[in-house]
Amino acid sequence: MIKLEKISKRHEQKQILDEISLDIKSSQRVVILGKSGSGKTTLLRLIAGLEAPEHGCIYIDSKLASKDGKIIIPPHKRDIGMVFQNLALWSHMNVFENISFGLKMQKVDKRKIKEQVKEMLKIMQLEGYENKNIQNLSGGEQQRVALARALITAPKVLLMDEPLSSLNIELSSILLNEILNLQKSMGFTLIYVTHSQREAKSLATQIIKIENSKIVM
């Protein structure tokens, strides 16, 4: 599904990732674990195509996606969804507009968009929230909107960058369970970045630990 071959990346002279190779199979739940600054977010951004590796290749579905400083397949053509650490919800759009954005960009029929968003809102327990402003939602609700936005296009891969780091333990446990159930029912490949052992243990089918720019199994 996703294959990384000898990926290296530097930021301002500092080596972030050093010749990392990785093979992620379809429908797995991979948790990338590491301290802050260890390069786990960079790894996620490389898979998303938001950054290019300095050296090495990334394959998605056996197709070359990035190679030696070049992005060959742009992010929006990689069939991925992503939940950002700060959620990155657009404040100039309401809940409906945020969630439907991906479908709109795919030029899906308006009626179908409405139906799919309604369905997604039901799954995320956000029924009736369509016209709400993003700023008026609680942390947990915002989390669900971000997740809904990432999943609405039914991507093959869902990338999550420490999505629960700003929530309390109780709420993060509930959401963690919901993510697990969604992954099981929808069958997408999950790549989840965190520094929390607890989150890793309760979610992962495979844990990858990054230390000193390298993978420690």
Place this chain on the structure above:
Amino acid sequence: MRQKFFFLVVASIFIITFVPVIVLIGDTLYSLPKEYSLLLDISVWKVFVKSFFLSILVAFSTTVVGTMLGILFVKSDLKFTKFFLFILIIPLLIPPFMIAYGWFEVLGRNSLLFGFLGVWFVHFSIFLPIPLLFSMLALKEIDISLEEASLVFTSPKETLKSITLPLIFPSLIFSFLIVFILSFGEYSVANYLRYDTFSLQSFVYFSAFYDYQKATLLSLPTVGVVLLVMLYFEVLHNRYTFGINKTYKIKKIPIQKYKKMITLMLVFFVFVVDVVPIFMLLFKGLDFTNFIDGLKLGYKPLLKSLIYSSLSASILSIFGFLSAYIIVEKLFKWYKLYDKGLLFLFVLPPTVFAISFTLFYNHTWSDIIYASPLIILFAYLGKFLFLSTKVLQSTLEKIPASFIEAAKLSGASWKEIIYFILLPLSKNALFIAWIIGFIFSFREISMTMILYPPGYQTLPIEIITQMANGQESVIASMSSIMIVISSLMLGIVFKLSRTKE
């Protein structure tokens, strides 16, 4: 104690700068029954509509082009952007009529220049830096992840359209309104290019006929326009706050094969809009003999300009810091009103502002102000305090609250916190505020023209006087001196901003 001190600061600014405007409005309303026939004159309203249309066109064109350039400068990997920015800002920093004069040197008495098109084009080059800078600041404030969240679904072009532009939209509206009001109130270009505008009519009634009441009456619709524009912004876009709160790393979009073509187009654009008129002035003015002639005639006004601008910049830095402190600390319930008041004075057409000063200070009791350079300094304080306040406000807002709390826990009083914590941390911003205050005071012509007491004329006034009956080479030489000094100051701001980054 702290409240009392800052209340005194606000009270002084209110009395010095706001009260004259209030008096003007009161006086105009009082004389309305006597002079209202002027407002029934259809030709007056024709000029009003013409000026309104001109300003809308200037605001629209500068906002569209300024935003495109802002995006190019901030989001692309184009080279020499700082250089292009530097050149594009210069027209904003010199007296507006100079650009018109530069074009006159190029085109001569051309009918295209002396008319609507000419005034629009000169206003376009003068005010273009405002939307350009606004869009650049707004783009730098966008959290990169907001754009990346869209890139997962769509192309960079669509992201720009659906995410980036809507996010900077309030800032663009704000700069559109600022340019609209500034263009509406600018009269020196229209005066030079013999094009009748509303603010020019008001100025002519005042300076040529010395008809106070008609001049003030004509200022009433202008004040109305300013208030309406501010109200519109307050109601519809009150979320927007001026100044950078947090800057993010910018995701540069490689423009690859278009880089050469875009650079060439930009060189052509900068050349046509800015370089040609400025170069003409510098070419003539920096000839050694001309330069010496210009200096001989202009050294006294130049010296005065330098002194007034330095004094004004110092006063603006001090009051700018104090005003920023009031706003950041929310010292009074009505701090927002004070903030909006400063903006109101900044966008109020300079003719209106200067006439209000004449009306208020031209009395025996205030002779010491009206008959001395104090009147000019007071006018600069009112007009430009908004700018220095905003420069310092954005710095004070970035100082973590914990810095102040830690000082408080150590037993520091508010004065000691200002002296030992806030002032040292604002050192750079204070200097930038000083330079900006200097540049804007140095270039000011519209208010100074109405207010300067005999024997106290500044360099721009001397240049405009020479334009009526002096030699072209001397005018070009004096203009060159202004351009060189303003460019040097701008260079310092650029250097400091880079260090600060």
